[in-house]
Amino acid sequence: MLNLIKFPRVFTINQVPKVFHEDGIISGYRHPRSSATDCILSLFQRTNETLNIWTHFLPSWYFLWKLLTVVLMQAVWQDSFTWPLVVFLLSCCVYPLASSCAHTFSTMSLRARHICFFFDYGALSFYSLGSAIVYSAYIFPDKWVNGLFHHWYIPIAVVNAFISTIMACYSRLGFPFLHYNQDVVKRFHECPKPKFSKFLRGVAFIYPYMFDNIPLFYRVFLCVGEGCTDNETTVLHYQHISLAFLTGFLFVSHLPERLAPGSFDFIGHSHQLFHVCAIVCTHLQMQAVEQDMVTRRPWLSVNSTPVTFAGSLGSTLLCVAMNLLIILIFSLPLLSASVCQDGKHGNEPKASNKSCHCS
Ligand SMILES: [Zn+2]
Numbered sequence: 001m002l003n004l005i006k007f008p009r010v011f012t013i014n015q016v017p018k019v020f021h022e023d024g025i026i027s028g029y030r031h032p033r034s035s036a037t038d039c040i041l042s043l044f045q046r047t048n049e050t051l052n053i054w055t056h057f058l059p060s061w062y063f064l065w066k067l068l069t070v071v072l073m074q075a076v077w078q079d080s081f082t083w084p085l086v087v088f089l090l091s092c093c094v095y096p097l098a099s100s101c102a103h104t105f106s107t108m109s110l111r112a113r114h115i116c117f118f119f120d121y122g123a124l125s126f127y128s129l130g131s132a133i134v135y136s137a138y139i140f141p142d143k144w145v146n147g148l149f150h151h152w153y154i155p156i157a158v159v160n161a162f163i164s165t166i167m168a169c170y171s172r173l174g175f176p177f178l179h180y181n182q183d184v185v186k187r188f189h190e191c192p193k194p195k196f197s198k199f200l201r202g203v204a205f206i207y208p209y210m211f212d213n214i215p216l217f218y219r220v221f222l223c224v225g226e227g228c229t230d231n232e233t234t235v236l237h238y239q240h241i242s243l244a245f246l247t248g249f250l251f252v253s254h255l256p257e258r259l260a261p262g263s264f265d266f267i268g269h270s271h272q273l274f275h276v277c278a279i280v281c282t283h284l285q286m287q288a289v290e291q292d293m294v295t296r297r298p299w300l301s302v303n304s305t306p307v308t309f310a311g312s313l314g315s316t317l318l319c320v321a322m323n324l325l326i327i328l329i330f331s332l333p334l335l336s337a338s339v340c341q342d343g344k345h346g347n348e349p350k351a352s353n354k355s356c357h358c359s
Contacts, residue, residue: 007045008038019110022048024257028265030107039105048265052103055275056096059282063092066286081301083312084137085293090316091123091130092282098123099275111334114172118330121168121204122323125161128208129319131285132157135212137307138293138300141219143227145304153215154311160208161319162326167204169330171197176333202252209244216241231295236288243281250274 011029013021020032028048031038043053067089076082102116136153144150173180219229220237250270257264264270308314 005041005044007041008034010045010047017110019113020107022269022271023254024261025265025269026262032107033109034107036105036108039108042107043104046266048269049103049107051267051272052275053100055272055279056103057100059279060093060097060100063089063096063282063286067093080307080309080312081137081293081297083307083309084134085289087312087316088130088134088289089286091127092286095120095123095127096275096279114334115327115331117172118169118327121201122165122327124205125164125168125208126316126319126323127282128164128205128212129157129161129315131209132160132212133312133315134289135215136311137304138289138296139219140215140304141223141227141229142299142303143223144215144218145300149215154315157208157212158315158319160211162322164204164208165323165326168201169326171200171204173330176330181333198252202248206248213241229296231292233288233291233295236284236291240281240284240288243277243284247274247277247281250277 008031010027011031012027013025013029016029016032020029025048028046030042030047030049034042043050043057067086070076070082070085070089074082076086098119102120106113106116132154136150136157140150140153216237220234220241223230251274254270257269
């Protein structure tokens, strides 16, 4: 059956525009102006993106199944205590799905690549807000519950989500209309300063993660004496924190392909390992959160302020609406871009195109 399907050609690094290059990856590049059909076909083809797509596509269905079991098995709409878990599980479905879609369709054109990854960044910042909402409800150590930091924790996390999305989108091309326009001639970040761009993107995701984890780090690493909530979930928290740091390390290090360029093009490069670690980390985080939720419920029901709509579903809706608006604003100049970046789909990609910088 697969013999009857004509898979699109793949290319080496020298045959595709610089903006599509990945450190240490030499072969397996898809055509930089692939059709949507070719992008979908590439899921079943050996390219350097195939495992990037599957390592997030399949887990998104696993988290959707977890979300549905919670929604269908528990009376969530009558029980506001479960709303943070629902929000968190929703964010766990969205970020791998957005990532797999971004990796699938990012080779349709240069502008599609940017827009795809804008959505990926928005989904990641939504996940960081989902983590904050669930931590606020179930993770805070006893002695911090209802304190000043607890009171401001979610509002700050919402603001962090906006800043994170803006920073990550900015890291690709700068600000829309100011640094790039429909001709995409003024942009300078993605091409001349790829390291700064990557650094900025790393900061955009690491700083909300560090903020979200302040109560957890305090609880498991610093707190001593009464009110530290030292329960059986602590081991699970250690495990997902360790994996989170490994995930971050893989993202920034580009290991192992940096040591042997071309050897890990299809299997085993850092972005695949980064995806797998992120999913295992999220799975452990979910288990820890659920365990804390169940074991601490009697104490939290008596001592903590009840979960509000504004502090859970309301913040989520605000975050989603604002992130979509931010993505739209950053995408507007690209949506009205000239055909310069989106020329006709030919057999041979052009490695450089002087009239379109970096493409
Ligand atoms: Zn990815």
